[in-house]
Amino acid sequence: MRSMSIYELNADYVKFSRFMGIKDSKIIAMYFRNAMLPQITGLALSIGTMVGGALFAEIIFSYPGLGYTIMNSVMGRTTR
Numbered sequence: 001m002r003s004m005s006i007y008e009l010n011a012d013y014v015k016f017s018r019f020m021g022i023k024d025s026k027i028i029a030m031y032f033r034n035a036m037l038p039q040i041t042g043l044a045l046s047i048g049t050m051v052g053g054a055l056f057a058e059i060i061f062s063y064p065g066l067g068y069t070i071m072n073s074v075m076g077r078t079t080r
Contacts, residue, residue: 004035 008014008031017027055067 001035001039004038005031008035 011031011034014027014031017030051067051070053067054065055071057063058065058068
């Protein structure tokens with residue numbers, strides 16, 4: 001997050017915004033949103049991997065858990 005913040009602070013749109021006289025609080029909101037995108041993407045990929053691993057383990061060991069419930073919901077089946 002720190003490296004992305006530094007990268008975004010040196011971006012052209014931040015320099016142009018400061019040149020135009022936009023308040024620092026507005027600039028911070030703009031660059032923070034852009035710096036958070038890779039973090040959110042990584043979190044979503046991690047959650048998908050965890051659910052997939054749980055589903056894999058639950059299928060192998062026949063253990064009904066969260067992964068099994070999510071699979072049944074996606075497939076449109078009812079759980080018992």
